[in-house]
Amino acid sequence: MSLRINHYQANSGAYEAMMALEAFVKKSGLDPVLYELIKVRVSQINGCSFCIDKHGKDMLKNGESIDRLLLLTAWREVSLYSDKEKAALELAEHVTNIGEAGVPDHVYDQVRAHFDEKEYIDLIMAINTINGWNRLGIATGMSPGCFVR
Template sequence: MELRIKSQQANPEAYKAMLDLEQFIVKSGLDKKTYEFIKLRASQINGCSYCIDMHSKDLLAMGESVDRLLLLSAWRETPIYSDAERAVLELTEYATKLSEAGVPDDVYARVRAHFDEKQYVDLLMAISVINAWNRIGVGTGMFPGCF
């Protein structure tokens, strides 16, 4: 396996724009673990091994349990996630696989039961940013340990 291109070196301005979006989310007030779970779940769906590795390790470093990481892809089948986390994970899946069903009204309602309008937009921005990072990672051939 070989890295195709180092995007940050090939186009530093584009990479900086992505970092600026990342910083926007970090400063939005979104809970850090929630953001990491969004990143990990979207990365699982998109098959970005580099991001799966990074965000799993980040969550572990934040004190998250191994069980919650290992069971994330089957979050619907286990009670170890709160209702708010489940709503975020569901939104992450629908917004990541947008062409399949959009974001249904009932998903929106479940998220809004826990998050206000600004927070809902913050969640959508967070999901959008990790999906963009995944496309960069997969498109450039990134993998764990490639740097």
């Protein structure tokens, strides 16, 4: 895919709005490792190659193991993720695919066993933010290396 539009050049206000969401999530206290896991998993579901590439590399640069990155699509079948991470990943999948089944009560209960009310909303905001980035990236034709000249 080739870049259709450089969203920052075309509408810097939209980019700044997305960055404000990103800043909100980063200030929320959400574990940055968990946030990167959410970013990659949601990007995998949405098929955003730019974000998969960027956030996968960020995970590795920040010391995450290659196994946890490579096996993220099969997080249910491996013991590399904590119960807390698994609860957040389950929520991320349901929120990303919200039109299919919403967020079932058992998923909410599982997440709430590990996160308080504020943290639950922080997770939703993190999931919403990466979904927004994915939609912006896919709709404008972003792919790995698209801004490198």
